[in-house]
Amino acid sequence: MRVVIAQMKHETNTFSPVPTPLARFAHGRAAPYQGAEVYEAFKGTGTAIGAFIDLAERAGAQAEFPIAGNAAPSGPVEDAAYETMAGRILEAVTRGCDAVLLDLHGAMVTQSFEDGEGELLRRIRQVAPQAPIAVALDMHTNLFPAMAQHATVIAGYQTYPHLDMYETGLRAGRPVLALLEGKARPALAFGHRPMLPHVMRQSSLDAPNRDIQARARNMEKDGALCASFFVGFPHADIPYAGSSAVVVTDGDPQKARRFSDELLDMAWRAREQFIYRVDPLERSLARARQMQGGPIVLLDHYDNCASGGTMDTMAVLGGILDAGMEDVCAFAVCDSQAVEQMKRAGEGARVTIPLGGKTEMPALGLKGVPRTVAGNVRRICNGLYRNEGPMARGELMDMGPSAVLDTGKVEIAVISRHVEPHDIAAFRTLGMDPAKKRYVMLKSRVHWRAGLGKLAKAVVECAGTGVCTSDYSQLKFSRVRRPIFPLDPDAHPA
Numbered sequence: 001m002r003v004v005i006a007q008m009k010h011e012t013n014t015f016s017p018v019p020t021p022l023a024r025f026a027h028g029r030a031a032p033y034q035g036a037e038v039y040e041a042f043k044g045t046g047t048a049i050g051a052f053i054d055l056a057e058r059a060g061a062q063a064e065f066p067i068a069g070n071a072a073p074s075g076p077v078e079d080a081a082y083e084t085m086a087g088r089i090l091e092a093v094t095r096g097c098d099a100v101l102l103d104l105h106g107a108m109v110t111q112s113f114e115d116g117e118g119e120l121l122r123r124i125r126q127v128a129p130q131a132p133i134a135v136a137l138d139m140h141t142n143l144f145p146a147m148a149q150h151a152t153v154i155a156g157y158q159t160y161p162h163l164d165m166y167e168t169g170l171r172a173g174r175p176v177l178a179l180l181e182g183k184a185r186p187a188l189a190f191g192h193r194p195m196l197p198h199v200m201r202q203s204s205l206d207a208p209n210r211d212i213q214a215r216a217r218n219m220e221k222d223g224a225l226c227a228s229f230f231v232g233f234p235h236a237d238i239p240y241a242g243s244s245a246v247v248v249t250d251g252d253p254q255k256a257r258r259f260s261d262e263l264l265d266m267a268w269r270a271r272e273q274f275i276y277r278v279d280p281l282e283r284s285l286a287r288a289r290q291m292q293g294g295p296i297v298l299l300d301h302y303d304n305c306a307s308g309g310t311m312d313t314m315a316v317l318g319g320i321l322d323a324g325m326e327d328v329c330a331f332a333v334c335d336s337q338a339v340e341q342m343k344r345a346g347e348g349a350r351v352t353i354p355l356g357g358k359t360e361m362p363a364l365g366l367k368g369v370p371r372t373v374a375g376n377v378r379r380i381c382n383g384l385y386r387n388e389g390p391m392a393r394g395e396l397m398d399m400g401p402s403a404v405l406d407t408g409k410v411e412i413a414v415i416s417r418h419v420e421p422h423d424i425a426a427f428r429t430l431g432m433d434p435a436k437k438r439y440v441m442l443k444s445r446v447h448w449r450a451g452l453g454k455l456a457k458a459v460v461e462c463a464g465t466g467v468c469t470s471d472y473s474q475l476k477f478s479r480v481r482r483p484i485f486p487l488d489p490d491a492h493p494a
């Protein structure tokens with residue numbers, strides 16, 4: 001048996017000015033992993049592609065690894081990057097295979113295609129009409145019909161923070177291998193409801209998504225091969241942004257349809273609970289200053305790089321500095337120029353530098369506004385670390401050249417590549433200990449809870465600026481299907 005195993009992951013924020021060339025998929029290297037490098041990089045990791053590798057080995061299959069690319073969220077993927085990655089996958093499939101196992105995100109928009117994954121699957125189907133295709137997807141999938149029509153099996157994460165990447169790979173891959181052995185006949189149903197759940201209300205640790213995902217897991221105990229509810233990614237102005245469901249059963253399309261509709265109806269009934277109400281920044285910081293104990297997480301949720309944020313807006317950090325708050329650590333400002341200046345000055349040096357605010361955000365009509373910050377340069381490092389987990393355990397991460405700027409009151413991580421703070425190893429690499437701080441400012445929305453949730457005594461959500469704005473009225477939607485809730489409060493399923 002011969003299988004093609006590949007990864008091509010990107011969550012595209014169509015409002016983000018951050019470019020997405022091939023190098024962004026390459027974990028800081030010149031090109032994405034290929035061939036044996038893929039095996040080396042992902043064997044034994046808590047990722048979907050790690051699960052595919054294990055499944056193939058257990059089945060005694062010969063595996064080919066044309067490419068593994070995973071880029072931090074940003075603007076539309078450059079055509080050249082997409083064609084390189086899709087082209088390698090297509091070449092491997094064209095050489096002949098019994099199955100294709102794909103670790104995708106599900107929200108990839110390219111310069112030419114609003115549905116990057118659907119286009120990839122359509123091309124695979126052209127050269128391998130019969131080969132079963134297993135697809136592992138992120139919960140933030142924006143599901144175009146082409147994806148569900150061309151895939152044999154789709155499984156999405158059932159946790160947010162995403163702690164079940166490996167299990168999702170198993171859920172997607174097993175039914176396809178069972179099909180090859182004549183032991184299963186996957187039947188897939190999918191659907192949508194016209195709603196854009198707010199990212200700040202999507203965590204599976206809280207209702208309503210906790211209950212919807214629990215029901216999906218129960219469906220898998222009740223005969224579904226895999227059941228997935230996708231919250232969707234709203235910062236993408238494309239027709240199929242928003243929530244969807246995919247259920248795969250063993251030879252029972254009616255049951256798959258019934259289960260899929262049930263998940264979608266649960267979400268639709270809870271649509272009001274998926275709305276997020278924004279508090280003004282001044283009020284949030286004032287509330288944080290009155291709180292006792294710590295660490296108190298100050299969440300800069302408008303500038304989350306894992307939703308395409310530039311990770312360099314300074315509104316929240318500026319508010320913290322203006323208020324004179326003490327015993328703070330902040331992760332992170334992505335500013336390679338600032339890191340260079342700090343490196344030139346050297347560890348221990350005193351510097352005054354323009355920090356952050358280097359990126360314009362034309363989709364929101366915002367200019368970058370740097371903030372002049374004075375402090376001591378602490379710890380300079382190459383920014384490489386391996387995730388301790390529980391999220392994407394074992395995966396090598398790359399913050400690029402990094403340094404810590406210590407103002408005396410605030411320790412600021414300054415990094416060169418976008419990495420969301422979801423793993424304690426990111427802090428350790430920089431010599432920072434958030435557990436000992438009174439306040440921890442994070443440019444994150446939900447994933448921080450994976451590695452840091454346990455140490456937070458309280459959380460204060462801080463509305464800054466950025467292309468992950470939690471205020472939908474700041475985003476100009478023109479391509480998303482309408483009506484859609486809550487942009488159109490009277491939206492209703494067709």
Ligand SMILES: [Zn+2]
Nearest residue numbers: 138139140162
């Ligand atoms: Zn996600």
